[in-house]
Structure formats: C-alpha cells, structure tokens
Amino acid sequence: SAVISQKPSRDICQRGTSLTIQCQVDSQVTMMFWYRQQPGQSLTLIATANQGSEATYESGFVIDKFPISRPNLTFSTLTVSNMSPEDSSIYLCSGQRGMYNEQFFGPGTRLTVL
Amino acid sequence: AQSVTQLDSHVSVSEGTPVLLRCNYSSSYSPSLFWYVQHPNKGLQLLLKYTSAATLVKGINGFEAEFKKSETSFHLTKPSAHMSDAAEYFCVVSDNYGQNFVFGPGTRLSVLP
DSSP states (O other): OOOEEEEOSEEEEOTTOOEEEEEEESSOOSEEEEEEEOTTOOEEEEEEEOTTSOOEEOTTOOTTTSOEEEEETTEEEEEEOSOOGGGOEEEEEEEESSTTSOEEEOOOEEEEEO | OOEEEOSOSEEEEETTSOEEEOOEEEOSSOOOEEEEEEOTTSOEEEEEEESSSOSEEEOGGGOEEEEETTTTEEEEEESSOOGGGOEEEEEEEEOTTSOSEEEOOOEEEEEEO
C-alpha cells in the first residue's frame, strides 16, 4: 500500500468562497480519485483524477464546481468552488495501483461552510 | 451498473460474541469486492478483498468474508468481537474495469461490554 496525506485536515469557510484540497501520495499510483462523504453518509465518487488530462466526473458533479488537477503520479488537488452550506462534507482522496486492486485512502478533509 | 446493499444499518453485539455484517451486491461482471472499516474521525482502512481467487477471504484483525456467487453475497464475519471493532463498515464493489468503486451505505457496529 501507500501513505496518502491531505491538506488541510479541516477548514471552516464562508459561503461563496473556494477551497483547494491537496492530496499527496508517498509513491507513484496509477489512479487517483476524489470522494465526498456527507455527514452520516457513505462515500460518493466525485471524479477520477487523470494525470495530464481533464478529470472524469461522475453524474451530478461538474468541473466548474469541482475543478481537479493531477500534474504528476503522486499529487492531485480538488477545489470546491463558490461554496454553500450544502458542500459541508468530508472530502477524501484515494490512490490505486493498477486495475482490480484495492484503493487506499487519505485521512480526509472535513469542510464546514457557514 | 454495480450496486451494493448492506442489509443492516446498525449491528450491536456483546464483546466476545460473533460478528456478522451482511452485504449483497449487484454486478453484470465478475466483481472485485472489498470491506473497509472507518473508525470515528479516521480514514478508511482495508479489511480484506476478493478478486476472483479463493472464495473465503481472510483479512486483518481476525475478519473474514465469503464470496457466494449464487447468493450474490459477501458477508463479513469475525468469531469474537472486541471493543476496538466498534466502527463503521463499508462493503464495496468495483466496476468491470476494477477501478470505480461503489460503496454500500455502511453498517455501524457497536460492541457492548
């Protein structure tokens, strides 16, 4: 497996602002993903972060709201744009080495929007 | 499309008694299946995985799961619960490319002294 770190671990933000979350893996991974976990809920996939190209978004998530970058095989960012209280969630990134393997997860970023 | 059902949103057991957390899946292909655990305010940890090898899979901390294709089930068991097992457990199925993960709704396990 690998170790994934996320920054920030938590933040409290004002409505209408944006927050960028960083995800760093300690070794190269093939795939990186971003998930949202709303309070008391399960995880929902936001997008697959593709290295060197645009991310692949799941239904209900759009690039304008959740722009994602992945400049190399160990780093990705997720921006939550024009935030509203409904964006209050835990955001998690994960990495995967090759298809059919497990994903390993970062500790998450707990976001509260006031 | 893949989907996962976890039949119990909450399971409560006494310490030292067996644990059974139920999971049923739907998939058009031979799936890869996983169980993850999430302790309060912690990240997700992989307990075990099934990827078309042995149908009885042993994981960490004494957990195991059995893949039953005829029943489309992947139930998680442990012979004797420990207080430290109290957490949220997620059953996960991957898509046919082994990439996108679909999480079940989760089962909260409580362990009573």
